[in-house]
Amino acid sequence: MVLVESPAKVILFGEHAVVYGYRAISMAIDLKTTCTVEESDTTIINLKDLKKRLEIPIEEILNLDVNEYGDFKYVLCAIKNTLLYLSSHKNLDLRDLRSFKLTLTSQIPISCGLGSSASATISTIRGISKFYGSYLNDDEVAKIGFGVEKEVQGKASATDTATITYKGLLEIERNNIKRIKGELKEFIKSCKFLICYCEERKKKTSELVNEVAKHKNKDEIFRKIGNIVEKSKITFNKNEFGKLMNMNHNLLKELGVSTLKLDEVVEIGKIYGYGAKLTGAGGGGCVIILVDEGKEDDLINELKERDVEYFECRMVY
Ligand code: PMV
Numbered sequence: 001m002v003l004v005e006s007p008a009k010v011i012l013f014g015e016h017a018v019v020y021g022y023r024a025i026s027m028a029i030d031l032k033t034t035c036t037v038e039e040s041d042t043t044i045i046n047l048k049d050l051k052k053r054l055e056i057p058i059e060e061i062l063n064l065d066v067n068e069y070g071d072f073k074y075v076l077c078a079i080k081n082t083l084l085y086l087s088s089h090k091n092l093d094l095r096d097l098r099s100f101k102l103t104l105t106s107q108i109p110i111s112c113g114l115g116s117s118a119s120a121t122i123s124t125i126r127g128i129s130k131f132y133g134s135y136l137n138d139d140e141v142a143k144i145g146f147g148v149e150k151e152v153q154g155k156a157s158a159t160d161t162a163t164i165t166y167k168g169l170l171e172i173e174r175n176n177i178k179r180i181k182g183e184l185k186e187f188i189k190s191c192k193f194l195i196c197y198c199e200e201r202k203k204k205t206s207e208l209v210n211e212v213a214k215h216k217n218k219d220e221i222f223r224k225i226g227n228i229v230e231k232s233k234i235t236f237n238k239n240e241f242g243k244l245m246n247m248n249h250n251l252l253k254e255l256g257v258s259t260l261k262l263d264e265v266v267e268i269g270k271i272y273g274y275g276a277k278l279t280g281a282g283g284g285g286c287v288i289i290l291v292d293e294g295k296e297d298d299l300i301n302e303l304k305e306r307d308v309e310y311f312e313c314r315m316v317y
Contacts, residue, residue, distance in 0.1 A: 001038040004126040007031065007316045008108045009115040009163040010195065010279045010288055012188075013248050014229040016212050016255060018159075018172055020219075022226035025180070025233070026159050027188065028167040029195065029313040031114065033106040035123035037131040040101035045075055048105040058097045066152060074117045075104065077148045078124035083132075085144055090134040100131055107311075109197050113205075113280020118160035121148045141165045142177075155206070168317035171233075180233070187236040188315050192291040194273070194299070197309040198261045201284040208281045212255050225251050242275025242290045249277035257282030265289075265308055272299035 008031040014024030043058045054072050062084070066077040079102070086092035104123065108116040122145050129136045136144070145161035162177040163170050169180040169188055203211075212218060228248050235241050249266050252258055258266075262278045262285075269276025269289035276289040291299065291312075303310050 001036055002127055002130045003034065003036050004123055004130060005032045005034050006119045006123040006126070006164050007167060008033075008119055008313075009160055010193075010286070011113070011159070012169075012279075012288070013232050013244070013277075014172075014225060015280060015282075016209070016252065016257065017222040017225035017229070018157075018174075019209055019212075020222050021174060022222055023229050024159070024172045025229060026163040026170050026172060028163050028169075028316045029114075029193070030316045031107045031195070031311055031313060033104060033108060033116070033119040033123045035120075035127040036103045037100050037127040040099050043099040044101040045072055045079075046101065046103040047071060047075070048103060058099050062094065073152050074121045074148060075102070075124050077152050078121045078144070079128055081144050081148055081151070082125045082128045082136075085136075085140070086129060086132055086134050089140075090129075090136075092132055092134065098132075100128075102127060109286075109309075111201055112197055112285035113201070114195070114286060115160040115164055117152075118145065118149060118164050121145050122161060122164045138165050169315060183236055184233055185315075185317070187241075189317070191238065191241075191314070192293065193313050194269075194289040194291055194303075195279075195311045195313055196265050196269075196287045196289065196303060197285075197311075198265050198287055199259065199284045201281075202259075203281075203283040205281040208257050208283050212257065215255055218255065221251050221254055238274045238290060238292070242270075242273065245275035245277040245288070245290060246270055252278055252282060259284055262287055264306070265303070268299065268302050268306075268308075272296075272302055 018024035142165040149156035
């Protein structure tokens, strides 16, 4: 049996401004999706968390319109595109495909900016290529993964699939992705974060991006966010780093993408942690808090009292 795992992602700084050419920083975190692939008489896809199961002839996957398959669309598209890639680049014979049972389980909450679908996609690509005995390097995996997101969503940014494939810390400039190494990476390795799932997202990323586009002060706000991103790259002190997170949050609030609940949790993160901000497109979803280990118990108590679901995490690299 093949077993592979992929992380989740968060945007540390620069969401929304990145759409306008400024840089953003994303990070892979240790919430994971696990994919197993094993021999089976028929091809079965098992989405354990959703309690959904699909049985489908393997040949059909190669020709289907993935968007007709609801919750299975990312996985089916990832299987299809991986098989096609292996046949054109790695000598896989599509007339001779073995059936398999593919099972996905995940710790990542869905639809809240943590990259749950990209993590399922990347796990599937890695699982299927391994099952058929082929090695794909990270560049190949990221490329197939980005193709899957574009095919399923119509339009996509490479942030999620790249961060989940390469892990660690990445700098994103439009669809140019660069790995961050050196002092910043070492500093982030020493940081503990809490991801707080505050509330369901009320709007899609594309809707929030469109609303921000109409904001009259957006250019000035983006410039300020851009400056924060540049400062964050040379700030290796938790106090200062936390302050930059707070400043980035305030600017996202000014853009109108925060909510009362997100602001409430950010306030808790400011008082009991080094700093906090919403992460991702906003309109609900998650807040990331930089933990001050000296005040961690108070932070956890406060979150529990307000019924906020949280996950401890660190960067994976
Ligand atoms: O919450 P997410 O993972 O969908 O992040 C969206 C980030 C934006 O900057 C708002 C959009 C983008 O494509 O970069």
